[in-house]
Amino acid sequence: LLAAxxxxxxxxxxxxxxxxxxGALAAGRPVVAYDVGEVRTAVLDxxxxxxxxxxxxxxLGLAIADLLSDPAARARMGEAGRxxxxxxxxxxxxxxxxxxxxADLVAPGGTGTxxxxxxx
Numbered sequence: 001l002l003a004a005x006x007x008x009x010x011x012x013x014x015x016x017x018x019x020x021x022x023g024a025l026a027a028g029r030p031v032v033a034y035d036v037g038e039v040r041t042a043v044l045d046x047x048x049x050x051x052x053x054x055x056x057x058x059x060l061g062l063a064i065a066d067l068l069s070d071p072a073a074r075a076r077m078g079e080a081g082r083x084x085x086x087x088x089x090x091x092x093x094x095x096x097x098x099x100x101x102x103a104d105l106v107a108p109g110g111t112g113t114x115x116x117x118x119x120x
Contacts, residue, residue, distance in 0.1 A: 015038075021033060025049075026085040
C-alpha cells in the first residue's frame with residue numbers, strides 16, 4: 001500500500017514513535033505528522049516530512065496538500081527519510097546500540113547510560 005502512496009500521514013495525538021512512521025520513511029514516503037512524543041526524531045520538519053501542531057487538522061491537511069503539489073519536495077524528503085531510517089533505525093544500528101547497553105550494564109560500575117539505545 002505504501003508504494004501507492006505519495007505522502008503518509010501520522011495524525012496520532014499521542015505517540016512515542018510509531019512503526020508506521022518508520023515504515024513509511026523506509027519506503028521513501030515523506031510523512032506529515034503531529035509534533036508529539038518522539039516523532040520528531042524521525043520526521044524532521046522540512047527534511048523527511050512535515051510536523052504540525054498536535055490536533056491541528058487544518059495544518060495537517062495543508063501540509064499534505066503542499067507535499068502533494070510538490071513532487072520534487074516529496075522525492076527529496078522521501079530519499080532523506082529512507083536514508084535516515086537506514087542510518088538511525090535499521091536492525092543493525094539498533095542491535096549495536098543494545099549490545100553497547102548490555103556491555104555497559106555488565107561492566108564493573110556500569111550504569112547503562114553509556115551505550116543506551118537513545119544514543120544511536
